[in-house]
Amino acid sequence: MTDSAEHNASPFQSSEHVEDTIDFGYRNVPRGQKKTMVREVFESVAGKYDIMNDVMSLGIHRVWKRIFVGMLNPRPNMKLLDLAGGTGDITFGWLRAGGGPAILSDINAAMLSVGRDRAIKAGLIGKIEVCVVDAEAIPLPDCSVDRVTIAFGLRNCTDKLAVLREARRVLKPGGRFFCLEFSQVEIAALAPIYDLWSFQVLPKMGQIIAKDSESYQYLAESIRMFPDQETLAQMMRDAGLEQVQYRNLSGGIAAIHSGWRL
Secondary structure, eight states: OOOTTOOOOOSSOOTTSOOSEEEETTEEEEGGGHHHHHHHHHHHHGGGHHHHHHHHHTTHHHHHHHHHHHHHOOOTTOOEEEETOTTOHHHHHHHHTTOOOEEEEESOHHHHHHHHHHHHHHTOGGGEEEEEOOTTSOOSOTTOEEEEEEESOGGGOSOHHHHHHHHHHHEEEEEEEEEEEEOOOOOTTHHHHHHHIIIIIHHHHHHHHHSOHHHHHHHHHHHHHSOOHHHHHHHHHHTTOEEEEEEEEGGGTEEEEEEEOO
């Protein structure tokens, strides 16, 4: 665990001081093109996204998400904004655990379409507002929600600090932000096995199941390019979130970060 006692300078600059290129996996691409390229990735895999999540994590993502939803402490009088919510796992978990109204949002309409269909089938659509939303510019008033979540989506955002600032802005005082994301493996023995799985097995399974190996090559690369646990925690502090903590899952393969708007 870490807390907000230390306030060191972040290596990630704000959106006011950025270079003209940004990472797209291991490639550098023009900053303005990344959103379109990410959208194309998820449009390609949307129909097989849930199946591939099970394959990619051997089903462990379901355990991670249960832990994540439990940490949200859902209550009927609380409102959730689920950023990059895709096919709806976190939103559905929130509602089933007794949470109040939820906004399922994503920048990708194809992913949201799958999520909407799942919500209808589960009988949850009446409790969910489904919206296409760019997490870097959230179209909600200040201090309007109790929880903001983003699960396996922050690494695909172009300006991560802008996302964190927007999350804080829309939170009510006393509200909390939670991020579930792949992170840096902290058990040395796991690293070579994890690399073999990520770069050799997953693209091949992506080709077999989703007919798309390149998208899963990008996803593996994007995980390696994402800030490590301490760096993300500092970015959250820089965005104005307080009492920042993180919890490693499965030896650091994933991590849950949280912070308060006080």
